[in-house]
Amino acid sequence: MDRTLTDVKIRREQLVSITNGEPVAYCEALFATSSAAPEFIDITDEVQSIVAASGARYGQATVFSGHTTAAIRVNENEPLLLQDMARILHQIAPLHADYEHNDFSRRTVNLDEEECANGHAHCQHLFLSTSETMPILEGQLPLGQWQRVFLVELDRPRQRRVLVNVIGVRG
Amino acid sequence: MDRTLTDVKIRREQLVSITNGEPVAYCEALFATSSAAPEFIDITDEVQSIVAASGARYGQATVFSGHTTAAIRVNENEPLLLQDMARILHQIAPLHADYEHNDFSRRTVNLDEEECANGHAHCQHLFLSTSETMPILEGQLPLGQWQRVFLVELDRPRQRRVLVNVIGVRG
Amino acid sequence: MDRTLTDVKIRREQLVSITNGEPVAYCEALFATSSAAPEFIDITDEVQSIVAASGARYGQATVFSGHTTAAIRVNENEPLLLQDMARILHQIAPLHADYEHNDFSRRTVNLDEEECANGHAHCQHLFLSTSETMPILEGQLPLGQWQRVFLVELDRPRQRRVLVNVIGVRG
Numbered sequence: 001m002d003r004t005l006t007d008v009k010i011r012r013e014q015l016v017s018i019t020n021g022e023p024v025a026y027c028e029a030l031f032a033t034s035s036a037a038p039e040f041i042d043i044t045d046e047v048q049s050i051v052a053a054s055g056a057r058y059g060q061a062t063v064f065s066g067h068t069t070a071a072i073r074v075n076e077n078e079p080l081l082l083q084d085m086a087r088i089l090h091q092i093a094p095l096h097a098d099y100e101h102n103d104f105s106r107r108t109v110n111l112d113e114e115e116c117a118n119g120h121a122h123c124q125h126l127f128l129s130t131s132e133t134m135p136i137l138e139g140q141l142p143l144g145q146w147q148r149v150f151l152v153e154l155d156r157p158r159q160r161r162v163l164v165n166v167i168g169v170r171g
Numbered sequence: 172m173d174r175t176l177t178d179v180k181i182r183r184e185q186l187v188s189i190t191n192g193e194p195v196a197y198c199e200a201l202f203a204t205s206s207a208a209p210e211f212i213d214i215t216d217e218v219q220s221i222v223a224a225s226g227a228r229y230g231q232a233t234v235f236s237g238h239t240t241a242a243i244r245v246n247e248n249e250p251l252l253l254q255d256m257a258r259i260l261h262q263i264a265p266l267h268a269d270y271e272h273n274d275f276s277r278r279t280v281n282l283d284e285e286e287c288a289n290g291h292a293h294c295q296h297l298f299l300s301t302s303e304t305m306p307i308l309e310g311q312l313p314l315g316q317w318q319r320v321f322l323v324e325l326d327r328p329r330q331r332r333v334l335v336n337v338i339g340v341r342g
Numbered sequence: 343m344d345r346t347l348t349d350v351k352i353r354r355e356q357l358v359s360i361t362n363g364e365p366v367a368y369c370e371a372l373f374a375t376s377s378a379a380p381e382f383i384d385i386t387d388e389v390q391s392i393v394a395a396s397g398a399r400y401g402q403a404t405v406f407s408g409h410t411t412a413a414i415r416v417n418e419n420e421p422l423l424l425q426d427m428a429r430i431l432h433q434i435a436p437l438h439a440d441y442e443h444n445d446f447s448r449r450t451v452n453l454d455e456e457e458c459a460n461g462h463a464h465c466q467h468l469f470l471s472t473s474e475t476m477p478i479l480e481g482q483l484p485l486g487q488w489q490r491v492f493l494v495e496l497d498r499p500r501q502r503r504v505l506v507n508v509i510g511v512r513g
Contacts, residue, residue: 009375010388015505016369019397019512023194023365025229025340027187027306033180046181055190058367059509060404060475062231062304066315068247074472076410078452080442081464088435088465093259100251110249110317122252123259126299128468130245130318133231133304133404133475135369135507142505144408146452147472163186163313165306167230167339168509169367170190194365196400196511198358198477204351217352226361233402233475237486239418264430271422281420281488293423294430297470301416301489304402304475334357334484336477338401338510341361 015137016058021169026054030162034070034153037121038086041151042077043162048140050164057139059168064131066163069121069155071128076146089154093123121154128152136168186308187229192340197225201333205241205324208292209257212322213248214333219311221335228310230339235302237334240292240326242299248319260325264294292325299323307339357479358400363511368396372504376412376495379463380428383493384419385504390482392506399481401510406473408505411463411497413470419490431496435465463496470494478510 028050032041043063051061063072075085099119101107132149134141143149151162199221203212214234222232234243246256270290272278303320305312314320322333370392374383385405393403405414417427441461443449474491476483485491493504 010383010385011373012388012392013371013373014369014395015371016367017396018367019364021365021367022190023192023340025187025189025192025342027185027229027308029184029186031182031184041181043181046183050183053185054188058369060231060402060507062306064304064306066313066318068245068315068317073468074410075464075468076452078443078449080445080449080451081461084441084443084461084465085468088468092263092434099255101249101255103251107249107251109251110247119252119255122246123255126244126246126256126259129300129303129471131304132471133406133473135404135406135505137369137505137507142408144410144503146410147408161315163306163308165231165308169365193361194363194511196358196360196363198356198400198479200355200357202353202355212352214352217354221354224356225359231402233477235475235477237484237489239416239486239488263434270426272420272426274422278420278422280422281418290423290426293417294426297415297417297427297430300471300474302475332486334477334479336402336479 018058024056024168026166028164033159034157037153037156038089039153040082042148043151044148047149047164051136051140054166056136056166056168057170059136060133061136062131062133062165064163066161069118069125070160071125071152072132073128073150073152074132074147077148089124093120095120118155124154189229189342192342195227195339197337199335204330205328208324208327209260210324211253213319214322215319218320218335222307222311225337227307227337227339228342230307231304232307233302233304233336235334237332240289240296241331242296242323243303244299244321244323245303245318247317260295264291266291289326295325360400366398366510368508370506375501376499379495379498380431381495382424384490385493386490389491389506393478393482396508398478398508398510399512401478402475403478404473404475404507406505408503411460411467412502413467413494414474415470415492415494416474416489418488431466435462437462460497466496
């Protein structure tokens with residue numbers, strides 16, 4: 001614990017240096033239907049396919065969840081690990097704990113007809129994220145060996161909308 | 172818990188495909204004064220206004236906090252929920268717990284004249300984020316029904332600086 | 343706790359408005375060797391140097407970890423604080439707790455020859471992030487006084503690869 005900071009040697013390697021490339025802006029929506037919660041839906045292949053379709057050789061892709069109870073995360077797709085992560089999310093903000101947000105006797109804001117008790121999902125989402133931004137190199141996301149992009153359902157089964165937004169250059 | 176991963180059907184829909192658009196780079200600073208901690212300051216309207224002012228039709232906006240004890244998060248602006256989220260932040264890293272960072276008898280680094288005991292705020296910030304990057308479609312952030320952008324004050328009331336940085340094309 | 347939301351006054355200031363700048367796409371890889379876990383490796387100077395080398399005057403830099411057990415975070419580089427943050431990470435997902443991911447008697451997916459028990463590192467990573475995206479103004483990251491960019495090793499000492507990806511305009 002007393003070695004959390006060190007002077008490590010850092011090596012650099014230039015991969016890309018492009019000027020005057022033709023600008024590209026490209027966006028697709030992904031619609032995925034979750035079947036449980038929490039659920040880690042692996043959308044990596046679709047995201048890579050969209051990046052390829054964009055025509056951008058270099059740039060950035062932002063994967064953006066349009067929801068406050070569904071998040072975007074990059075982690076490993078190993079089924080037992082997904083159970084561990086579901087358990088940790090539950091520890092942080094359990095489904096059946098007390099949430100003011102779930103007190104429909106007091107709440108007056110943002111109530112709609114299908115309102116469910118989902119305070120836990122919002123609180124879990126606070127610690128995950130709405131988006132992830134990744135580099136594009138040679139027309140694809142240069143993901144590491146174990147990196148997969150997940151849409152994380154935190155609330156209940158339903159259709160979710162994710163935007164995959166690319167900005168870059170043709171190279 | 173044994174259904175955290177599934178093969179869900181995913182549908183795609185192309186929204187934008189622009190090449191040769193005129194590049195846009197635009198940035199504004201927002202200065203907001205917090206009045207409590209934790210405090211969730213809803214800056215959505217200002218961010219949308221800045222995106223509109225940028226002239227970018229497609230691209231990305233990054234909302235960036237210039238602070239290590241104030242974060243950027245997207246979640247729902249429902250007052251009772253904000254209380255739930257404040258409580259969960261407190262559980263993760265309570266204000267009055269022991270932090271090495273607050274031990275001014277031992278600490279020698281980064282001390283300034285106004286130094287306050289804010290170890291909890293740094294530790295909460297670790298689990299939130301410094302920025303959020305969002306797509307721009309048709310000149311605005313395509314936020315979902317409940318999505319609002321918050322500057323989250325974690326430390327104590329003061330003026331905070333947020334950058335809203337746009338990069339994109341006129342379309 | 344009843345003042346988590348307020349109507350604060352927000353002031354705006356335009357910093358940049360560029361059109362027709364020459365597009366820039368630039369990327370370098372950083373290779374850093376960690377020596378402990380958790381370890382906060384301060385890569386700020388290298389990232390700033392890469393942004394300068396890119397030639398981009400305005401735009402965005404994404405710092406991206408190519409790993410599922412090493413994260414990117416922006417926080418303060420104060421040695422005692424780094425110990426606090428290491429402790430909080432341990433509370434969230436302790437090294438020696440039970441993880442399904444570590445049960446090699448049951449696990450069948452993504453096993454390689456060097457497989458180690460690292461469920462805690464994946465679970466900690468879930469609450470940190472794979473990347474951070476930051477604005478570029480006048481050819482550098484406009485970091486606040488205490489902001490430093492860290493590669494956070496969560497697993498065990500080894501070489502890690504970080505991409506620093508710039509997209510912007512020459513201005």
